[in-house]
Amino acid sequence: MSEAPIPGLPRLNEPAPFFKARTTAGERSLTDYKGKWLVLFSHPADFTPVCTTEFMAFARHADAFKALGCELLGLSIDSIFAHIAWMRTIDEKFGVKIPFPIIEDLSMEVAMAYGMIHPGAGDTSAVRATFIIDPNGILRAMVYYPMSNGRSVEEFLRLVEALQTTDANGVATPEAWKKGEPVIVPPPKTAEDADTRAGMGYDYTDWFFSKKSL
Known part of the structure; x- marks a missing residue:
């Protein structure tokens, strides 16, 4: 028997699904990012090695994203407490501070709205999904990766700059x-x-x- 289709997959060049959620920096909603670019990215679970490398890469490029007027926002279905513990471990073991919020999505509400749950890819964990949202709240790009392979953060930085160049010219x-x-x-x-x-x-x-x- 085949898996049921993923409900509510977002579509490019349409408004990004609205969210309001608890994060490691307090409550955040999509409207908080109006007027800025946003990279929203999910990971399968805290305290996993591939995700750790990705989060460190996003942290190291955070200033470059900010220079483009772009904010970063992570997500997994783990709790705030797990996120905080993981952030502290990354700082302690790797010397990298995570400067962006991470959404707590225990209910999977945000993950489902953005089509981050792919049962065929593993379990109910969110896959490696990345969404680029423009200052008007429009979804401009989305990329899905398998559980086993890390993303290239430099590619998302390049893509934000390319989208901005396209829009401006x-x-x-x-x-x-x-x-x-x-x-x-x-x-x-x-x-x-x-x-x-x-x-x-x-x-x-x-x-x-x-x-x-x-």
Whole structure:
């Protein structure tokens, strides 16, 4: 018998599911992050080795996210007390302080709203899911990882910067784009514009593929 479908999976470019929850820094809700970018990320459980490496990486990049106007918010279905104990252990054993809140989600309400529970991936623990939410509360990106493999935090930092560049300039970004590199000009929408694209001063390859520097 197959597993039941996951209820309420969020969708890109629609409002992110609302939440209000207890965290290690007091109560937090989605509206607290209005006007800022937010990276909301879940992990299967406290005191697990892969999650520990990820949380340390998010902590080490916290200032870089903040420089982009982006906040970090962790989540697992463990209790506040487990979160606090884990944070203290990471500080004691690895010398890394966790500077962002972690949601207590014992009821799994937030995890279910964001589609973080995948029974086929293990048990009722939240999988490694990451959601990027823009200042208007719109879900812009989401990435799911298996229990066994850690995420690249630098990739999420890169993606936030790429999304901000796209929004500010009306462009797209190529594979592995980093700040300062050329961006992709949107393809022309009419045959007439396609005919004139070569003479518009872009780094032209073909009518549908041109780049420019910002």
